[in-house]
Amino acid sequence: MTADLRLELDLVEEGIATDPHHRFRRKDRDDGTTVDYSAAKAGLLVAFEIIDDETVELIELRDLTRA
Numbered sequence: 001m002t003a004d005l006r007l008e009l010d011l012v013e014e015g016i017a018t019d020p021h022h023r024f025r026r027k028d029r030d031d032g033t034t035v036d037y038s039a040a041k042a043g044l045l046v047a048f049e050i051i052d053d054e055t056v057e058l059i060e061l062r063d064l065t066r067a
């Protein structure tokens with residue numbers, strides 16, 4: 001992963017940690033996970049699941065620049 005993508009991932013993770021419930025640039029999947037599109041332009045797909053009020057689990061991280 002490039003340094004630029006790592007920075008984008010850090011920003012996405014920070015946003016998820018700050019407020020996993022907002023839906024701006026996010027889409028809920030039918031399986032209960034949420035896809036965060038805020039870094040899609042940079043080439044990252046990030047999907048996560050809210051387990052409880054204290055826990056969020058990363059479900060999928062895909063570097064779309066290497067697809």
